[in-house]
Amino acid sequence: MSLYHPKEAPISEPFPCPECGKDSMKRKIENYILEDGSIIRRLKHYKCLSCGSRFFDDDAMHRIQEERFRHSLKGAAG
Ligand SMILES: [Zn+2]
Numbered sequence: 001m002s003l004y005h006p007k008e009a010p011i012s013e014p015f016p017c018p019e020c021g022k023d024s025m026k027r028k029i030e031n032y033i034l035e036d037g038s039i040i041r042r043l044k045h046y047k048c049l050s051c052g053s054r055f056f057d058d059d060a061m062h063r064i065q066e067e068r069f070r071h072s073l074k075g076a077a078g
Contacts, residue, residue, distance in 0.1 A: 013026055017053060017055075018055065019049050025049075026050045030045070030047075032045065034064070034068065034071070040064060044057075
C-alpha cells in the first residue's frame with residue numbers, strides 16, 4: 001500500500017541537457033536497447049536533440065531496472 005501518489009513532474013520542455021548544456025531535451029517515446037541487448041518497448045524518456053544523450057526519469061529508470069532483472073534471471077539458463 002502506498003501512502004502517496006506519484007505525479008508526473010512538471011518539467012517544462014525543452015530543458016537544458018546535462019551533457020551539452022543546450023535547451024534541447026525533449027520527451028521521447030522510443031524503444032530502448034540495453035547494453036546486454038534486451039529491448040524495452042516504448043520507453044518514455046528524454047533525449048537531447050543536439051547531442052543525442054538520454055535522460056531517464058524515475059519511471060524510466062524503474063522500467064530499465066525491471067528489464068535488467070528479468071534478463072539476468074533468463075541469462076542464468078544460457
Ligand atoms: Zn545535449
